[in-house]
Amino acid sequence: MYDYLSDCLKRYPQLAVCRDAIGAAHDAIATAFGGGGKLLVCGNGGSASDSGHIVGELLKSFRVKRRIDADVRSAVGDEIADNLQGALPAISLPDMVAIGTAYANDCDPRYCFAQLVYGLGQRGDVLLCISTSGNAKNAILAATVARAKGMCIVGLTGITGGLLAQHCDICLKAPESETFKIQELHLPIYHTLCLMLEQTFFG
Numbered sequence: 744m745y746d747y748l749s750d751c752l753k754r755y756p757q758l759a760v761c762r763d764a765i766g767a768a769h770d771a772i773a774t775a776f777g778g779g780g781k782l783l784v785c786g787n788g789g790s791a792s793d794s795g796h797i798v799g800e801l802l803k804s805f806r807v808k809r810r811i812d813a814d815v816r817s818a819v820g821d822e823i824a825d826n827l828q829g830a831l832p833a834i835s836l837p838d839m840v841a842i843g844t845a846y847a848n849d850c851d852p853r854y855c856f857a858q859l860v861y862g863l864g865q866r867g868d869v870l871l872c873i874s875t876s877g878n879a880k881n882a883i884l885a886a887t888v889a890r891a892k893g894m895c896i897v898g899l900t901g902i903t904g905g906l907l908a909q910h911c912d913i914c915l916k917a918p919e920s921e922t923f924k925i926q927e928l929h930l931p932i933y934h935t936l937c938l939m940l941e942q943t944f945f946g
Contacts, residue, residue: 747938755931757918764915765932768871769939771895771913775869776944781832783864783894785856785885786873789926790899791837793873793933798838800937801831809945829945834863836885856885866893874898875925877905877914886910899932901925 784794809829816824870889872882877900898911917928
């Protein structure tokens with residue numbers, strides 16, 4: 744079995760400080776998926792793009808060919824089944840443009856992610872909040888609602904964790920303090936998480 748975490752740390756030795764947190768985040772998300780739950784992801788700006796990137800790696804094959812469930816194949820037939828790929832349930836909240844802009848127009852826009860977590864989140868789900876500073880108010884508000892709904896909260900931040908770290912069950916703190924440098928380390932962290940999850944469910 745390929746060890747994606749060791750490979751990541753070999754290529755990015757500065758991320759060794761994140762080893763345990765990456766493993767814990769994988770376990771939490773895998774537990775959610777295994778129990779019928781889902782992953783919600785939020786972030787602003789570049790982190791919003793990262794949210795969509797993460798979800799894209801989970802909803803289709805990433806590194807390995809993912810087979811679909813045999814019962815689905817039986818129900819839809821081989822032609823459709825041959826064009827489907829195994830998926831892990833994840834939603835990028837910033838990509839929900841229609842509801843996001845409607846909410847921002849009608850209400851306080853800082854609460855948009857919180858509203859989406861309230862509407863979509865269930866006990867046993869995971870919320871992944873991405874904030875390079877760890878101080879994004881809308882992410883912190885989303886985490887507060889996630890806590891009330893019995894969800895696990897994972898943060899992906901910079902070296903300090905910011906205020907968000909206080910709201911997280913697990914906080915992945917990229918060991919940099921400048922935004923672009925933090926973002927450069929976020930990608931190998933979340934790619935590794937997605938690869939590990941793919942291996943767990945489809946390896």
